[in-house]
Amino acid sequence: MRRIQVHRLVGVATILFCIFGGFMIIGGNIKLLWKPMEMVIIFGSGIGGLLLGCNISHLKALGSQLKGVFKRSRHTKAFYQELILLNFELIRLRSAPSGSKQVEKHIENPATSDIFKKYPLILAESILMVFIVDNYRVTTLGQVSAHELDDSMDAEIEAITEELNHPNAMLNKLGDAFPGFGVLGAVMGIILTMQSIDSDISMIGMNIATALVGTFLGIFGCYCVCFPLSTALKGDVERSILPLYMVKQMLVTAIAGKPPLLCIDAGRRMIEMEEKPTFSLIESWTLKIDDRRKNDKDARA
Numbered sequence: 001m002r003r004i005q006v007h008r009l010v011g012v013a014t015i016l017f018c019i020f021g022g023f024m025i026i027g028g029n030i031k032l033l034w035k036p037m038e039m040v041i042i043f044g045s046g047i048g049g050l051l052l053g054c055n056i057s058h059l060k061a062l063g064s065q066l067k068g069v070f071k072r073s074r075h076t077k078a079f080y081q082e083l084i085l086l087n088f089e090l091i092r093l094r095s096a097p098s099g100s101k102q103v104e105k106h107i108e109n110p111a112t113s114d115i116f117k118k119y120p121l122i123l124a125e126s127i128l129m130v131f132i133v134d135n136y137r138v139t140t141l142g143q144v145s146a147h148e149l150d151d152s153m154d155a156e157i158e159a160i161t162e163e164l165n166h167p168n169a170m171l172n173k174l175g176d177a178f179p180g181f182g183v184l185g186a187v188m189g190i191i192l193t194m195q196s197i198d199s200d201i202s203m204i205g206m207n208i209a210t211a212l213v214g215t216f217l218g219i220f221g222c223y224c225v226c227f228p229l230s231t232a233l234k235g236d237v238e239r240s241i242l243p244l245y246m247v248k249q250m251l252v253t254a255i256a257g258k259p260p261l262l263c264i265d266a267g268r269r270m271i272e273m274e275e276k277p278t279f280s281l282i283e284s285w286t287l288k289i290d291d292r293r294k295n296d297k298d299a300r301a
Contacts, residue, residue: 003072004070008069008232019220035210038210039217041181042181042217042221043217061163062166062170065168073240074121077275078121079122080246082120083122083246086118087263088289093106094136094139094254100139125243128244131244131247135152135247144255149255150248161237168230168231168234168237172230175225176222178226179215179219179222182215182217182219183215185215187211188211189207189211190208192211242270246267249270253266260286261286265282
């Protein structure tokens with residue numbers, strides 16, 4: 001089970017404490033901010049606008065990404081180790097005589113492949129698996145230059161990134177709209193106040209306060225909800241596509257004719273500093289694979 005990103009929960013708690021706690025500390029009554037119908041008008045209008053302006057696939061993607069916003073990334077050191085070693089085995093197999101045919105056997109059905117089955121963390125990543133399989137298949141179909149493959153993979157990553165960024169763009173636009181919805185709620189409150197202008201002064205003051213709560217809710221929804229969540233989703237997308245760039249670097253380097261160890265080092269260099277293994281460490285990983293391969297041959301002999 002993925003662990004929680006505690007710092008994001010701390011961020012939520014900090015926002016709530018500083019705004020609502022600060023309001024209470026200076027003598028405000030928190031009940032004054034509880035205006036259910038203002039919330040319905042402002043947040044309901046915002047959600048309605050979101051539903052109107054987006055297609056269903058983007059809404060599903062938004063829901064999926066929001067579910068994981070407080071969870072840590074699946075891309076741990078163990079994940080990157082599996083990604084590096086999977087590509088090492090595929091690149092080494094490809095460089096052998098009739099290697100392209102051997103690679104093709106593995107990418108035709110990765111779920112039953114002896115190589116892919118050793119790396120369950122990679123098999124669990126659907127977008128990454130499609131990317132790996134499709135681009136390794138391209139290299140088995142005929143002669144392709146490193147430059148051509150580089151351009152093709154860059155274009156594919158750009159398209160994937162654009163698709164994954166739709167949810168944070170939607171939240172960003174919703175955040176831009178919330179202050180306007182807050183003004184809408186405030187104007188409606190002022191209209192009600194003007195209808196009862198001959199009422200007691202305390203009643204007029206209460207109606208104006210309710211109208212101002214609408215403005216507050218719009219600003220709160222913008223700067224304390226939508227914008228922070230949009231930024232978080234964008235950062236998560238950037239981290240999620242990093243493995244695609246790693247695969248691109250490793251495969252393009254392989255097409256350029258470099259040894260398998262240098263190919264996986266090209267991918268290693270793209271990992272974030274916190275998770276990046278050293279060159280000597282990935283070399284030790286490959287030596288263990290070689291030892292295991294040798295032992296398997298001896299056992300069959």
